Structures are given as structure tokens and as C-alpha cells.
Amino acid sequence: MGTNIANSQLRVLGATERIDRWWLGPMLVLLGLSGFSVYATWAAFQGEHYFHESYLSPFYSPLLYIDTAAAGSAPIEHAWIGAWPEWWPSFLPNSPAFLILMFPGAFRFTCYYYRKAYYRAFVASPPACAVGGIRQGKYRGETFLLLFQNLHRYALYFALGFVVILYYDAFASFFRDGQFGVGVGSIVLLINATLLAGYTTGCHSFRHLIGGGLDCFSCNTVCDVRHKGWSLASILNRKHMLFAWLSLFWVGFSDVYVRLVSMGIITDYNTW
Amino acid sequence: MPERKFRVWRGDDNGGDYESYDVEVEQGMVVLDAVHLIQSRQANDLAVRWNCKAGKCGSCSVEINGKPKLACMTRLNDYAPDETISVQPLKAFPVIKDLVCDVSWNYEQNKRIPPLKPKPRDKDGQFRMMQRDVDRVQEFRKCIECFLCQDVCHVVRDHDAKDKFVGPRFMVRLASLEMHPLDEEDRIPKIKEEFGSGMCNITRCCTEVCPEHINITDNGIIPLKERVVDRYYDPIARLLRKIRG
Incomplete structure (x- = not known):
């Protein structure tokens, strides 16, 4: 067999015959994911103004420990375990977000959609279709250092738990002192939980586990039920990228909203 | 003009x-x-x-x-x-x-794939499949073997790793066989070791160029990767398999 044409040219970063704006997509992804990461890190380091009346920022839920001395923190009865522990390193702020953000972070980092997004935008492997990627001595794909990506389903199990918790937070936000009411914040939190549920149950691993791993959908009643689950997950899966971005934006927005209300910068319109 | x-x-x-x-x-x-x-x-x-x-x-x-x-x-x-x-x-x-x-490399890959190994026939001598069992597979049968997906795959194109990855077209063929309701052949070890499912980093260019709009990545490659995870990387799935025998 001979050689493919311009093989050396292909190995140069950005080399392509494409004349369209192929760089626009990766650039937007780079900006979007970088912007979110910077904001989420900043918000996690604050450790305050994450709670207001019945609203709890999704960046901080569930509250395992609470430092009640922090401004805009939740009352101690909201803590799953108790008061802020003594063993916490002093160089870190007493922020409940540090204890939980790794789980949704791991789910998004190992997500099949985000993998495409950041492989293209951050490591140019490749930056776009039919565009030369970054030079790599020996390409190994996801067989070597990236082998951990195969554990995506374990991140999914945690993410499903977070969906339940965030729905609980959203429904709890409709009640203050036992009285039902509706606030802009409760609607924001309900939309947040719904978008995250759409993103999580449209996940490729979820789709596989619920039924995609079967070869026969009609063999018995259980398979039939799993086929229905797989069909529903497939509908969401077709919009996985959309849910990935909407839920990412909205979870950040939810934190911003609760933070601004807690700080007294904006007023939460509600029926209470 | x-x-x-x-x-x-x-x-x-x-x-x-x-x-x-x-x-x-x-x-x-x-x-x-x-x-x-x-x-x-x-x-x-x-x-x-x-x-x-x-x-x-x-x-x-x-x-x-x-x-x-x-x-x-x-x-x-x-x-x-x-x-x-x-x-x-x-x-x-x-x-x-x-x-x-010269696209003959593709035909060589095709020959490497173990063919369909059907289950025994039903008692009346028939093979039976329900439509919902073959809907998935029918999507893959739309492939016209234009090899655009093979061409755009950066593993084949940029890294020239033709000895390590069979390419998207044949991952789709493998998926169509692995998901086939009548098939009994176990190709998972080969999909991992010989056909290189781990080499694909799912950047989806194959799906973007497919003229038949086959969802190669979401419906073909990723489900195969998940089946490989079932077999090799998921300790709970492994434990359940042992319990069930």
C-alpha cells in the first residue's frame, strides 16, 4: 500500500483545506467551559450567601456540614451531619460546596458529550473534523491515561442521587414555615432540577444500563419494560448536548440568583 | 451560463x-x-x-x-x-x-469481523425476531460503505493507527452484530483488544460526515464501549455476573 496524500501536513496542528469557520465551535466551547469552571471555583470558595429563606444554591446541596457563622449560610437543622468539623484544613474556607462539587464535576468530566467537547476545544485531538490535531508521540485514545473515563457510570450513580436531592430542594423551596407559596427562586430551582434530570437520564451510560445492553427487548416482561425505559432515554439522549449546556448554564444561574437574593442585591418576587 | x-x-x-x-x-x-x-x-x-x-x-x-x-x-x-x-x-x-x-484496507477489516452466529431455530424450524428488537440494527444497515467516516476519523487519518483501530464503519458493523437478537457470537474481547474500541475518543466526526445520517457515535460506538465497560471495567457488573453464574 502506498501513502496517503499530504500525510505530513495532516500532522500539523490546524492544518486543513477547510475554509469555513471550523474554529468557532471549539472556541465557544473553550469559553463556555472555562467561564463556568472559573465561576464554579469562585462560588465554591465563597462559603457564604448560598442560602436564603427556603432557597438553597445547587452548588452547595446537600449540606453535609454547616458553618452557621458564615454570612448567608443555612440554619444548622439543614445539615445532614452537623456543625462544621474541627478537622477541616484552615487554609480552605468553610465551604460546603467543597464536599460535593466533585461528584457532579466527575459526572460532567467523564460524560460522553463533554469528552467530545473538551477533547476538541482544550486538547485539539482533533480541534475539528478534518483539521490537523495536536502532535502526539503515540496516540493511545482512551486506553492508557484516560482509562478512567470508563468509570462514567459510577459518576452517573452519584448524579442520579443529586437529581433526587435537587428535586427535594426545589419542592422544599415552595414552603416557608409550613406555608405553600411560589417565588421566582423556587421556579428557578425547579427548572434547575428538571434540566439536570433531563441531562442525567439522557446520559449514554444510563441509556445502556436501563436497556441498551440487552440484545432482545421482547424476550420477557422485564426486557419489555427496559425497552420502554431505553426508548425514553434515547429521546433524551438525542438532545444530550442541549441538556448538557442548558443544565450547566442554569445550575450556574441558580447559584447566582440565590447568592444575589441572599446578599440583598436583588429582590425575590414571591407570594409569601 | x-x-x-x-x-x-x-x-x-x-x-x-x-x-x-x-x-x-x-x-x-x-x-x-x-x-x-x-x-x-x-x-x-x-x-x-x-x-x-x-x-x-x-x-x-x-x-x-x-x-x-x-x-x-x-x-x-x-x-x-x-x-x-x-x-x-x-x-x-x-x-x-x-x-x-485505494480503500482496500477497509475490506480487509471487514474480513476480520466474526460473522453472525445464529441461535438454534425455534421448534417449528423458524427464526423469529420482533420488530423492536431489530429497529436498532436496521439503522446500521443503511451504511453504503462510502468510507467518509473512516476518512475523517482522526485515529485513522491523523494518527495513521490503522493497525490499532478498525474505524467507525466497522464499529457500526460490529454493533449491528453484537445487538442482533439472534446472534450468539461473543465479540467483546475482540472489540476491546483487536478492533480498538478504546482508541476512539468519541469526537463524533464520523457521525457528522455520514451521508446516511447514521448516528455512528451515539448508537454504535458508545454502546459498544459500554458493553466493554460491562465486561472489563465495572466491578459491580462483574460481581453480578459471578452471582448469576
Whole structure:
């Protein structure tokens, strides 16, 4: 067999015959994911103004420990375990977000959609279709250092738990002192939980586990039920990228909203 | 009739370059029409592979302005009137002449795939499948073997790892066999070790270029990767398999 044409040219970063704006997509992804990461890190380091009346920022839920001395923190009865522990390193702020953000972070980092997004935008492997990627001595794909990506389903199990918790937070936000009411914040939190549920149950691993791993959908009643689950997950899966971005934006927005209300910068319109 | 500028790659295995042609075009023409006009009026020795001219044989795969496409399904009015249209052979495969590549590597990969091994027949001597069991597989049967997905896959194209990864087209074929309700063959070890499911980093270019709109990544490659995870990387799944025997 001979050689493919311009093989050396292909190995140069950005080399392509494409004349369209192929760089626009990766650039937007780079900006979007970088912007979110910077904001989420900043918000996690604050450790305050994450709670207001019945609203709890999704960046901080569930509250395992609470430092009640922090401004805009939740009352101690909201803590799953108790008061802020003594063993916490002093160089870190007493922020409940540090204890939980790794789980949704791991789910998004190992997500099949985000993998495409950041492989293209951050490591140019490749930056776009039919565009030369970054030079790599020996390409190994996801067989070597990236082998951990195969554990995506374990991140999914945690993410499903977070969906339940965030729905609980959203429904709890409709009640203050036992009285039902509706606030802009409760609607924001309900939309947040719904978008995250759409993103999580449209996940490729979820789709596989619920039924995609079967070869026969009609063999018995259980398979039939799993086929229905797989069909529903497939509908969401077709919009996985959309849910990935909407839920990412909205979870950040939810934190911003609760933070601004807690700080007294904006007023939460509600029926209470 | 308006004229359009074309650049067509001319050469062979030893090298080559673009040559420019001005072509009188008509409404409704596709790139393959223009290439045929060049061939008939300006460059009789221009080599181009084509057959059905209906997007169903997969013969006329080329790269048009840098994107892998079927020449017969790419309309000229997809491009601005003053835009020069460049046509070159698939970059991932050796050139035979001009726009014609040697894609025989793909056929060699196909031969490596263990074929369907059907379950025993039902007592009445029939094979039975329900429609919902084969819906998934039918999507993969749309493949016309144009090899655009193989061409755009950066594992094959940039990294030239043809010895480690079988390519998207054959991951789809493997998926169609693995998900087949009547099949009993176990290909998972080969999918991991020999066909290189781990080499794919799911950047989805194969799906983007597929002229049959097969969802190669989401419906073919990722489900296979998940089946490999079931077998090799998921300790709970492994434990459950042991308990169930």
C-alpha cells in the first residue's frame, strides 16, 4: 500500500483545506467551559450567601456540614451531619460546596458529550473534523491515561442521587414555615432540577444500563419494560448536548440568583 | 451560463497538486457533474470513481473544500457563487490516481469481523425476531460503505493507527452484530483488544460526515464501549455476573 496524500501536513496542528469557520465551535466551547469552571471555583470558595429563606444554591446541596457563622449560610437543622468539623484544613474556607462539587464535576468530566467537547476545544485531538490535531508521540485514545473515563457510570450513580436531592430542594423551596407559596427562586430551582434530570437520564451510560445492553427487548416482561425505559432515554439522549449546556448554564444561574437574593442585591418576587 | 472556478487535485501515489479549471455550470448541478464536465472537456485523463449518482453506492467519496463528502450529493449552490470549489481525494487512504483512492484496507477489516452466529431455530424450524428488537440494527444497515467516516476519523487519518483501530464503519458493523437478537457470537474481547474500541475518543466526526445520517457515535460506538465497560471495567457488573453464574 502506498501513502496517503499530504500525510505530513495532516500532522500539523490546524492544518486543513477547510475554509469555513471550523474554529468557532471549539472556541465557544473553550469559553463556555472555562467561564463556568472559573465561576464554579469562585462560588465554591465563597462559603457564604448560598442560602436564603427556603432557597438553597445547587452548588452547595446537600449540606453535609454547616458553618452557621458564615454570612448567608443555612440554619444548622439543614445539615445532614452537623456543625462544621474541627478537622477541616484552615487554609480552605468553610465551604460546603467543597464536599460535593466533585461528584457532579466527575459526572460532567467523564460524560460522553463533554469528552467530545473538551477533547476538541482544550486538547485539539482533533480541534475539528478534518483539521490537523495536536502532535502526539503515540496516540493511545482512551486506553492508557484516560482509562478512567470508563468509570462514567459510577459518576452517573452519584448524579442520579443529586437529581433526587435537587428535586427535594426545589419542592422544599415552595414552603416557608409550613406555608405553600411560589417565588421566582423556587421556579428557578425547579427548572434547575428538571434540566439536570433531563441531562442525567439522557446520559449514554444510563441509556445502556436501563436497556441498551440487552440484545432482545421482547424476550420477557422485564426486557419489555427496559425497552420502554431505553426508548425514553434515547429521546433524551438525542438532545444530550442541549441538556448538557442548558443544565450547566442554569445550575450556574441558580447559584447566582440565590447568592444575589441572599446578599440583598436583588429582590425575590414571591407570594409569601 | 455562469462560470465557476474549481481546483481539482491531480496526481498519484508519488505526489501531485491542484489544477485549476473554469467550468460553465447550470442550476441544480452537483460537484460530480462539474468533475464530469472537466473530465469530458478539459482533462480526459482525470480519474474519478463514481457509479449510482444517487448517494447510494458510496463510490464518489472525495474531500470538497476540506470536508469529506459524496460528490454526487453536494450541490454547487451550497457554496457562494464566487467561492472556488476544491476537490481532492480522501486523505486517509493511498491515492491511486487523481480523485481515486485505494480503500482496500477497509475490506480487509471487514474480513476480520466474526460473522453472525445464529441461535438454534425455534421448534417449528423458524427464526423469529420482533420488530423492536431489530429497529436498532436496521439503522446500521443503511451504511453504503462510502468510507467518509473512516476518512475523517482522526485515529485513522491523523494518527495513521490503522493497525490499532478498525474505524467507525466497522464499529457500526460490529454493533449491528453484537445487538442482533439472534446472534450468539461473543465479540467483546475482540472489540476491546483487536478492533480498538478504546482508541476512539468519541469526537463524533464520523457521525457528522455520514451521508446516511447514521448516528455512528451515539448508537454504535458508545454502546459498544459500554458493553466493554460491562465486561472489563465495572466491578459491580462483574460481581453480578459471578452471582448469576
